[in-house]
Amino acid sequence: MTSPFILINFKTYREGTGHSADRIARAAQAVMEDTGVEIGIAPSFTELRRMAKHYTIPVFAQHIDGVDAGAHTGRIPAYMLTMAGASGTLINHSERRLTLAEIEAGLAAAESAKLQTVICTNNIRATAGAAALGPSYVAIEPPELIGSGISVATADPGIIEGSVRAAEEKNPSVKVLAGAGIHSGKCVRIALDLGCTGVLLASGVVKADDPEAVLRDLVSRC
Numbered sequence: 506m507t508s509p510f511i512l513i514n515f516k517t518y519r520e521g522t523g524h525s526a527d528r529i530a531r532a533a534q535a536v537m538e539d540t541g542v543e544i545g546i547a548p549s550f551t552e553l554r555r556m557a558k559h560y561t562i563p564v565f566a567q568h569i570d571g572v573d574a575g576a577h578t579g580r581i582p583a584y585m586l587t588m589a590g591a592s593g594t595l596i597n598h599s600e601r602r603l604t605l606a607e608i609e610a611g612l613a614a615a616e617s618a619k620l621q622t623v624i625c626t627n628n629i630r631a632t633a634g635a636a637a638l639g640p641s642y643v644a645i646e647p648p649e650l651i652g653s654g655i656s657v658a659t660a661d662p663g664i665i666e667g668s669v670r671a672a673e674e675k676n677p678s679v680k681v682l683a684g685a686g687i688h689s690g691k692c693v694r695i696a697l698d699l700g701c702t703g704v705l706l707a708s709g710v711v712k713a714d715d716p717e718a719v720l721r722d723l724v725s726r727c
């Protein structure tokens with residue numbers, strides 16, 4: 506049986522930058538080592554290489570572009586992510602929405618670089634479409650709950666259940682993460698009980714006074 510996966514997105518929070526990013530990464534590594542629950546981080550591009558060098562936990566990018574090396578100003582190709590030490594990438598986060606063509610190109614680039622892929626979706630139909638593309642994970646996140654402190658696990662368990670079912674129907678090898686407002690071990694337990702492999706979260710850990718305490722609570726019912 507595979508371990509649950511908890512992926513912490515640092516977004517562009519100041520609390521996820523510089524020394525504060527280290528505080529979270531250090532805590533994530535300690536909790537992962539103590540409990541065996543897989544905990545990954547998705548820091549900003551400017552922190553990614555440093556995070557991947559200093560910590561052994563999985564480090565994901567927050568975005569990828571389906572372009573190769575060359576004349577592409579301001580883009581982030583797969584080879585740069587692997588050179589920086591990333592092991593995976595988010596694709597199509599609600600805060601960085603992409604066209605279908607861009608999602609497909611980013612996914613293909615990530616796969617050819619052997620990066621794990623998390624396509625984010627905002628509803629069950631989008632989950633079905635994303636799962637059909639065959640990423641490693643689909644992360645279902647109702648946009649209205651993102652950053653709200655109100656957990657999708659309790660506010661909208663139906664969207665999680667429906668997404669798990671949709672992914673299973675389209676491609677049973679695609680794992681599902683639940684995200685938006687996740688902040689406690691209870692939220693994680695509900696997501697796992699609904700068939701998810703884990704959770705994608707940000708503010709609950711990144712903005713916490715004591716990120717390690719939150720992380721220990723998150724894994725407490727895995």
Ligand SMILES: O=C[C@H](O)COP(=O)(O)O
Nearest residue numbers: 514651652685686707708
């Ligand atoms: O990538 C993370 C999600 O957008 C969830 O964010 P949140 O945990 O702050 O609601």
